[in-house]
Amino acid sequence: MKMTKIYEGSHQWIMFGRDENKPSNIIDSNQYAVRTANKCLLMDPGGSELFAPMMAAILHHAPVEQITDLFASHQDPDVISSLGLWDQALSNAKLHAPALWEGFIRHYLGCESIEYVPIPDNGGTIKLENIELQLIPAHYLHSSANFHVYDPQAKILMSGDVGSALEPAGTPMFVENFDSHIEKMRYFHQRWMPSNHAKRAWIERVRNLDIDILAPQHGRIFKGDDVKHFLDWFDALQVGVAV
Amino acid sequence: MNIQTKSQFVAVASITSELSAVMVVAKEISLAAANAKAIAFRAGDKAKGFQPITDFINELAKETIELVTSINVYALSLYQLTVNEYRKTIAYNKFELIAELSKDAAHAHSMEEPLEKAKLTMENCQRQFKRDVKQLLDQLEAVMHHARAARVIAANSRIEASQAGEYLQSLQAVAESVDKAAHTIHDNVQRCRIALSLYRNN
Numbered sequence: 001m002k003m004t005k006i007y008e009g010s011h012q013w014i015m016f017g018r019d020e021n022k023p024s025n026i027i028d029s030n031q032y033a034v035r036t037a038n039k040c041l042l043m044d045p046g047g048s049e050l051f052a053p054m055m056a057a058i059l060h061h062a063p064v065e066q067i068t069d070l071f072a073s074h075q076d077p078d079v080i081s082s083l084g085l086w087d088q089a090l091s092n093a094k095l096h097a098p099a100l101w102e103g104f105i106r107h108y109l110g111c112e113s114i115e116y117v118p119i120p121d122n123g124g125t126i127k128l129e130n131i132e133l134q135l136i137p138a139h140y141l142h143s144s145a146n147f148h149v150y151d152p153q154a155k156i157l158m159s160g161d162v163g164s165a166l167e168p169a170g171t172p173m174f175v176e177n178f179d180s181h182i183e184k185m186r187y188f189h190q191r192w193m194p195s196n197h198a199k200r201a202w203i204e205r206v207r208n209l210d211i212d213i214l215a216p217q218h219g220r221i222f223k224g225d226d227v228k229h230f231l232d233w234f235d236a237l238q239v240g241v242a243v
Numbered sequence: 244m245n246i247q248t249k250s251q252f253v254a255v256a257s258i259t260s261e262l263s264a265v266m267v268v269a270k271e272i273s274l275a276a277a278n279a280k281a282i283a284f285r286a287g288d289k290a291k292g293f294q295p296i297t298d299f300i301n302e303l304a305k306e307t308i309e310l311v312t313s314i315n316v317y318a319l320s321l322y323q324l325t326v327n328e329y330r331k332t333i334a335y336n337k338f339e340l341i342a343e344l345s346k347d348a349a350h351a352h353s354m355e356e357p358l359e360k361a362k363l364t365m366e367n368c369q370r371q372f373k374r375d376v377k378q379l380l381d382q383l384e385a386v387m388h389h390a391r392a393a394r395v396i397a398a399n400s401r402i403e404a405s406q407a408g409e410y411l412q413s414l415q416a417v418a419e420s421v422d423k424a425a426h427t428i429h430d431n432v433q434r435c436r437i438a439l440s441l442y443r444n445n
Contacts, residue, residue, distance in 0.1 A: 052337045055354075056344035063353030088334040088364075089357045109330060 001050075001057040004173050006213060006221065007154040011036045011131055014061055015215065018170065019053050027166060029078050030217050032158050034151065035061055036129040041069040043149055043158050044079045044217050051082040055089065064089060069126060070114070071135075072097040073160035074143030075104050079217070083110030090114060096126055096135070100145035119147055136205060138162060140198035155212035162202070163230055164188055165219030175220045178229045185219065186237070193239035203235050248329055254438040255325050258318045258379070261431045262311050265386065268424045268431075269307040272393065275424070276301035279400075279417040286410040292403040293414055300396055300421055307389045307428065314382050321375050328368035335361040376442050383439075386432045393425035 007013035017030040031054055032043040040062040046054050058067065067090055072080040075098070083095065087110040097105055099118030106116070123135040126149070134150040141162050149158040165185035175181045193199060214222040214230060222230050280297040283290040338358045345351040397418050404414035 052340040053344060055337075055341045056348065059341070059345040059348035059350045059354065061350075063350035064357055065353060084330060085334055085337055088331070088361060089338065089354075091357075 001053040002173075003057055003060065006215065007151075007156055009154060011128070011154070012061075013151070013154055013156055013213075013215075015173065015221065016054060016057050018173075019050065020169070021053060022169075023049060024169075027078060027218065028169060028171075030215065030219075030221075032215060033058060033061065034128060034131070034133065036131060038066055039068045039128050040066050041071060041126060041128050041133070042067060043071045044073055044160065045070055045082055045086060047078045047081045048085060051085040054082070065091065068093055069128065070095045071126065071147075071149060072101075072105065073138070073148060073158075073217070074098060074146045075101040076143065079160075080105060080110075081108050083108040083114070086110060087112055087114045096124075098143075098145035098147060101143075121145065123147060136209075138202050140193075140195045141202055142192045142194060150209055150211075152210070155210050156215055157206065157209060157211045157213070158215045160217050161192060162189075162234070163214050163216035163219075163222060164192075165216075167219050171220060173221060175222050175226050178222075178226045178233075181220065182233060188218075189234065189237055190239055190241040196239055199234065199237075199239055203231055207231060248332075251325055251442060252322075252329075254442065255318065255322045257438055258435045259315060259322075261435045262315055262318065265428050265431050266308060266311050266315075268427045269304050269311060272421055272424045273301060273304035273308070275417050275420045276304060279414065282410055282413045282417070286407050286414075290403070290407045290410055290414060293400065293407065296396060296400055296403060300393070300400075303389055303393055303396065307386060310382065310386055310389065314379065314386070317375075317379055317382065321372070321379060324368065324372050324375060328365070328372055331361065331365040331368050335365045373443065376439050380436060380439055380443065383432050383436050387429060387436075390425045390429040390432065393421055393428070397422035397425060 001016050002018040004015045005012055006015050012035040014033045014035065015030055016033070017028060022028060026047065026049055029044070029046055031046050034041040070086060070093060072095065083105065091113060094115045094117045095111065096117045096119055099120055102116055102118050119135050121137065123137045125135060126133045131153055134152065136148045136150050138146040138148045138160060140146065146160060148160055165181065165188060167184055211227050212223060214227045276297050279293065279300065283293045283297055338354065338361050341354055342358055345354065400418035400421060401415060404411055404418055407414050
């Protein structure tokens with residue numbers, strides 16, 4: 001599992017992904033951690049297959065007992081099917097996940113010791129020591145109850161499936177040439193994102209945020225001007241093409 | 244999921260299926276008892292010896308139904324225990340892998356406690372599974388005992404039926420159906436016992 005520090009200030013953002021030992025028939029996913037002095041938040045911690053390499057990688061940054069918060073942007077298995085395993089490893093943790101999905105996510109057998117903190121439709125915050133992360137509604141992108149995480153201090157938006165691209169193993173961590181990256185993400189967004197209306201609402205909301213890094217759950221991270229390039233491109237894209 | 248775990252799931256799940264067939268048969272015995280009681284009543288003195296047997300058949304069927312109902316509840320809890328044991332074993336194996344993968348990590352030692360805890364929990368589950376299997380086998384033995392008793396009653400019924408004159412055929416049919424039902428119960432429960440006994444000492 002590769003680890004890349006994408007922000008270092010009063011706290012850190014670490015991206016985990018490109019696991020070389022991942023079974024080839026499951027898609028690659030990016031996991032993110034926010035590390036403060038005594039706490040650690042894992043965002044979209046991944047599927048069951050990724051649990052062991054993911055935990056082993058985190059232990060380079062934080063001890064188990066300081067993993068206090070998990071966040072699931074939505075209910076998909078590549079996002080949170082590892083919950084049952086985290087539940088047995090963590091003794092004092094909360095899972096922040098959409099309220100709408102609570103009864104479904106509990107099917108992953110993971111809330112015996114972990115506390116499920118339901119996120120209402122209008123969003124909320126996660127407080128991690130002295131930093132406060134905002135939970136930005138991203139409903140229907142692609143899941144009916146979906147949230148992204150915005151860190152106003154680091155100016156990072158963890159954007160779940162928005163901005164994702166399904167690429168072969170070993171893909172670079174950052175978008176290097178936006179124009180050539182477009183074709184890698186076009187079909188993903190057209191097919192997975194169901195609603196132009198939801199897309200416009202999200203873009204309107206996100207354009208008001210000061211973002212340096214847009215960090216999706218699959219594929220490469222956007223930084224600097226490429227964040228704006230992505231928003232413009234996504235704004236113009238027709239989605240929900242399967243019907 | 245390995246072969247051992249798969250067959251453990253199948254064994255536990257098959258008990259519920261076998262027992263539901265036993266339940267159907269026990270209800271048939273109960274019906275046969277009611278039928279026999281009516282015939283014996285009509286036969287009057289000719290079936291005097293048969294009358295107390297019908298009550299006994301009915302009682303036996305009732306007890307079997309009660310026993311199977313309670314075993315079914317127990318079998319369900321054994322299934323949940325199997326799921327739990329599977330879950331704990333997976334976690335323990337993953338935690339071991341983490342210990343291996345994180346040898347050079349700064350906080351590798353922090354996994355020691357969860358690993359030890361997972362091991363203990365898994366072993367507790369395995370011990371409890373064995374204890375519960377033994378208890379379930381004892382309960383199944385009680386059903387077998389009922390099936391054996393039903394066969395003895397069926398034999399006695401045949402003797403009493405032979406003295407019932409024109410009611411002979413009807414009462415013999417009752418005896419036959421009790422005997423057949425007892426056989427079915429015996430065979431089904433025996434299959435449960437064979438499936439489970441593999442896990443008593445594993």
